[in-house]
Amino acid sequence: MAKPLEDYLRKRDFNATPEPAGKRSRAGAAHALQFCIQKHDASHLHYDFRLELDGTLKSWAIPKGPSLDPKVRRLAVHVEDHPLDYANFEGHIPEGHYGAGDVIVWDRGIWEPEGDPHAAYLKGKLRFRLQGEKLSGIWNLFRTHLAGKKEQWMLVKSNDGQARSEADYSILEARPESVLSERTLVPRKTAKPATPRRRASKAALPARLEPQLATLVDSAPGGDWRYEVKFDGYRILARIDGADVRLFTRNGHDWSAKMPRQLAALKALGLGSAWLDGEMVVLGDNGVADFQALQNAFDNEQDQRIVYYLFDLPCLGGKDLRALPLEDRRQALEQLLAHHDGELLRFSEAFDQPVDALLASACRLGLEGLIGKRLGSVYSGRRSADWVKLKCKQRQEFVIVGYTEPKGSRNAFGALLLALHDPDTGQLRYAGKVGTGFSATTLGSIHARLKPLHCSKPQLANPPTGSEARGVHWLKPQLLAEVAYAQMTREGVVRHSVFHGLRDDKPATAIDLERAMPARQADKPLGNLRLTHPDRVIDATSGTTKRQVAEYYAQVAQHLLPHLKKRPVALVRAPDGLAGELFFQKNAGQLHIPGVVTYTKAQAGQATMLLNQAQSLLGAVQMNMLELHTWNATDKDFERPDRFILDLDPDPALPWKAMLEATQLTLTLLDELGLQVFLKTSGGKGMHLVVPLTRRASWDEVKAFSQAIVQHLAGLFPDRLSAVSGPKNRVGRIFIDYLRNAKGATTVAAYSLRARDGLPVSVPIWREELGQLKGANQWHIGNLHERLGEVDDPWAAMGKVRQSITARMRKQLGPGQ
Numbered sequence: 001m002a003k004p005l006e007d008y009l010r011k012r013d014f015n016a017t018p019e020p021a022g023k024r025s026r027a028g029a030a031h032a033l034q035f036c037i038q039k040h041d042a043s044h045l046h047y048d049f050r051l052e053l054d055g056t057l058k059s060w061a062i063p064k065g066p067s068l069d070p071k072v073r074r075l076a077v078h079v080e081d082h083p084l085d086y087a088n089f090e091g092h093i094p095e096g097h098y099g100a101g102d103v104i105v106w107d108r109g110i111w112e113p114e115g116d117p118h119a120a121y122l123k124g125k126l127r128f129r130l131q132g133e134k135l136s137g138i139w140n141l142f143r144t145h146l147a148g149k150k151e152q153w154m155l156v157k158s159n160d161g162q163a164r165s166e167a168d169y170s171i172l173e174a175r176p177e178s179v180l181s182e183r184t185l186v187p188r189k190t191a192k193p194a195t196p197r198r199r200a201s202k203a204a205l206p207a208r209l210e211p212q213l214a215t216l217v218d219s220a221p222g223g224d225w226r227y228e229v230k231f232d233g234y235r236i237l238a239r240i241d242g243a244d245v246r247l248f249t250r251n252g253h254d255w256s257a258k259m260p261r262q263l264a265a266l267k268a269l270g271l272g273s274a275w276l277d278g279e280m281v282v283l284g285d286n287g288v289a290d291f292q293a294l295q296n297a298f299d300n301e302q303d304q305r306i307v308y309y310l311f312d313l314p315c316l317g318g319k320d321l322r323a324l325p326l327e328d329r330r331q332a333l334e335q336l337l338a339h340h341d342g343e344l345l346r347f348s349e350a351f352d353q354p355v356d357a358l359l360a361s362a363c364r365l366g367l368e369g370l371i372g373k374r375l376g377s378v379y380s381g382r383r384s385a386d387w388v389k390l391k392c393k394q395r396q397e398f399v400i401v402g403y404t405e406p407k408g409s410r411n412a413f414g415a416l417l418l419a420l421h422d423p424d425t426g427q428l429r430y431a432g433k434v435g436t437g438f439s440a441t442t443l444g445s446i447h448a449r450l451k452p453l454h455c456s457k458p459q460l461a462n463p464p465t466g467s468e469a470r471g472v473h474w475l476k477p478q479l480l481a482e483v484a485y486a487q488m489t490r491e492g493v494v495r496h497s498v499f500h501g502l503r504d505d506k507p508a509t510a511i512d513l514e515r516a517m518p519a520r521q522a523d524k525p526l527g528n529l530r531l532t533h534p535d536r537v538i539d540a541t542s543g544t545t546k547r548q549v550a551e552y553y554a555q556v557a558q559h560l561l562p563h564l565k566k567r568p569v570a571l572v573r574a575p576d577g578l579a580g581e582l583f584f585q586k587n588a589g590q591l592h593i594p595g596v597v598t599y600t601k602a603q604a605g606q607a608t609m610l611l612n613q614a615q616s617l618l619g620a621v622q623m624n625m626l627e628l629h630t631w632n633a634t635d636k637d638f639e640r641p642d643r644f645i646l647d648l649d650p651d652p653a654l655p656w657k658a659m660l661e662a663t664q665l666t667l668t669l670l671d672e673l674g675l676q677v678f679l680k681t682s683g684g685k686g687m688h689l690v691v692p693l694t695r696r697a698s699w700d701e702v703k704a705f706s707q708a709i710v711q712h713l714a715g716l717f718p719d720r721l722s723a724v725s726g727p728k729n730r731v732g733r734i735f736i737d738y739l740r741n742a743k744g745a746t747t748v749a750a751y752s753l754r755a756r757d758g759l760p761v762s763v764p765i766w767r768e769e770l771g772q773l774k775g776a777n778q779w780h781i782g783n784l785h786e787r788l789g790e791v792d793d794p795w796a797a798m799g800k801v802r803q804s805i806t807a808r809m810r811k812q813l814g815p816g817q
Helices: 008-011 085-090 117-123 260-269 293-299 326-337 355-362 441-453 545-562 614-622 655-674 699-717 768-770 783-791 807-812
Strands: 033-041 045-054 056-062 074-082 091-093 101-113 126-130 136-146 150-157 211-214 224-229 234-240 242-250 272-282 306-316 345-347 369-374 383-393 395-404 415-420 428-434 479-487 497-504 537-539 567-573 583-585 598-599 609-611 625-630 643-650 676-683 687-692 734-737
Touching: 008 074, 033 085, 033 091, 033 126, 045 074, 045 085, 045 101, 045 117, 056 085, 056 150, 056 479, 074 326, 091 383, 101 655, 117 609, 126 479, 224 355, 234 260, 242 260, 260 306, 260 345, 272 293, 272 655, 293 441, 293 497, 293 687, 306 326, 326 345, 355 369, 383 545, 395 441, 415 479, 428 583, 497 807, 545 614, 545 625, 567 609, 643 655, 655 687, 655 699, 655 768
Parallel strands: 211 383, 306 345
Antiparallel strands: 033 045, 033 101, 045 056, 056 074, 074 150, 091 101, 101 126, 126 136, 136 150, 224 369, 234 242, 234 272, 272 306, 369 383, 395 415, 395 479, 415 428, 479 497, 567 583, 567 625, 598 609, 643 687, 643 734, 676 687
C-alpha cells in the first residue's frame, strides 16, 4: 500500500520548487479539521480544493472553481494527497516542474463532516459544513466514476442560507484575491510560456510598488558590490500597463502630468506591462545632476531637459522579478533600453572599480556620492543593508519653520529657518538657518509658497530667542528644503549651509537627522555594539540574518522602548536561528547585556531584568534575542499591575474572520463595562486586547476579574469561545487567555519580532483598522517600516487613561464577582 505522501514527494524536486516538503502530522491530537482552496495558474487556471483527513490534505482539482449555486455541479478531479503545511503555501512553481505556475490561497478555514468522514470518504460521498473566509454553509462532494487513474468527483453547494444563484452572483469574480496576501491571479491566455516582454496581465501587475531604499553608511562595506552614481534628483517609479503609463514618487504620488515627454518615451518601449525604478534629473553644463535646475524645470513645466536614469526592473511582462538577483534584473533592464535611441531614458551604469577611488572621483566631479548594491540581492521594497549610500558631503532634508526679512538689495526673504524631528520625542527642534544658494528667481517662487503657511507662533520645542528670533515670520511645518552643510553643532544647528531646493516628494512629518550607520562588516560594531556572526541566517524562509535583526531593533527602538521601560522583560533567544532550539529566559543570568537593570527575588518576588535603553536592546540581540515579553507591572510597584491583557488564541485552522468576530464580541463587552481598551496583533494567529489600569488592585483581583470576563463571554458563545486552556478545549473555537494576568506571567511586547517563519511582528492597531486586517502576522520584519511611516501611534493616549475595576463592573459580570 502506497504511503500517503509518496506521490506528492515523487513528483517534486524540493531543491527547485518552493513548495513545502511536509510530512503527516497532527493525526492523533484533538483539533479542528482544516480546509483550503488554492487558486493555481498552471497550464490552465483551476482551483485546488483540499480537506484535512488522517494527517494529510485530501485534494481535488476543480477546473471552474466552486459555485454557491446548488443547481451547478463542479467537476472535481481527485489528485495526490498534500502535506498539511501546503495549506499556507503561496508562490511561484518554476517552469519545467510539476504544477509550474503561480499559487495563492483563495480560501481557508475549518470543515465539519456530517457523520464519520473516513467511511464517507471511502464510500465517495462526503457531506460537510465549511467555515471559511469566503465559503460557508453545507457542501457535498461525491464520486461519480474513474477516469484512467484519476477519480472524478462533483462539488455541489447545498440549498441553505449561504446559497446564491450563479446568474446573480459569482464568488470567483467578486472575490478573486488571496486571503493571506494582496496577491491575485488571472488566467493566462495561452498554455505556452509567454516571453517576459509580451506576457502582459493587468491584474497581475501590482497597483503600487514600494521602492528599495538605501542605508547611509560611513564607509564602504565588505563583500561583492557594484556602485552607481548617486543622482541628485527625484526618485520616480514608472508603472506601465499597456497604454496606461504612470510615474509615481517614492511615496506613491502620481506625477505623470509633470513629465509628458518621459511618459511618451516609456510608452515607445512597447513593454506591455512593467515597473521600472530610477531617478529624474536635470544635468548641468558640467554633466552633473543639478537639483535646483530640476525643480525649476518642474516649476516652469519644462520637462524637455529632464532625464530619467533607470537602475532597476522589479516587474516585466506579467512576471515579478523582485526575487531575482540584482545583476539579472539590471541585465534585463539594460537590454530593454538598448532599443531606445532617445536621450530622455538612460541606463544607470555601474562600476566595479575600487570603491575608495570611485568615491574620490565622484567628489571631485561635484557629485553627491555613490549608491552601492550588493550582488545577488533581491528587491525587497524596504530600506536594507543590501543598498547603501556613501555621501561626499553632508546633505539633508529639513523642515522649513520660518523665514527672515530680506536685507539690502535682496528681495522676498533673507534666510529660511530649519528644523528636524527629535528621534526620541518626535518634537520639531530648531536646526539653524540657510541663506545662500538662492537665485533671484527662486527667492520669488519660494516666497510665494511660504506666504500661505504663516502662523502666529513657532511650531518648535526650542524656538530661537533674542536677535535670532527678531522679525521672523513663523510657518506651519509643511515644506521641506534640501540643504548641504559642513558640520552640525552639538546643539543640532547646521553651519556653512547651502540651499539646494525644495522637496515635494516626502512628508514633513518623516524628516529627522539622517545618521550614517557603521559599515556592515563582521568585525565592526553596530553603534557601540560588537555584533558577532552578523551574517548567520536566523530565518531561512526570508533569508534574514542576525545583522538584519539588529538593524530592525535599532530602527524600531523609539517605538518599542516605551513599552519596555521599567517593565520586567523575558527574552526568547535563538542561538542557532529558528531551525535550532529556542530558550525562554526571565533573568539576566550570564547574559552580557549593557545597561541591563536587575532585581532579585527578594525585591520583585522573582529574579527579573529590565531593558530601558537602546544599548540594552541591541545587547540582547547580540545575545541572540528574537522576542521580548513583558509583565503587566513596572518597577514602580511590582505588586500592583497597571493593565490586564486578554489574549485571543484560536484553533490554528479557524478562518481569520472568526478571530475578527471574537475580537468584536470581546470589545463589545469591555465597552459595556466602561473600560477603554487598546489593540494589537499578536504576530502569530491571534489578537491582544490591552486594558490599562491605575495601580490599585492586586494581582489576584485583576486575574479574577479578567477570568470572569472570559467565563462570561464563553457562557454566551460556547460554540465560538472557550475559557479553558489546552488544545482539546479550543477545537474549532478561540480560547481567551486570561492567565497572562498572574504575577510574573508575560505577553509579547508591542513591536517585538516573533520567532516564527518570516519573523512577523506584534503591532498596535487602531480599532477602526480591525476589519481591514488580513491576519495577525500581517506585518513582519520586511514591511513594518511602511506602517510606521504611514500611521500615527494607535497607543499614544494609553498613558493618559485613568480607570479602575469597580464593584459595578463585577456585578455586571454576574454573581460571585
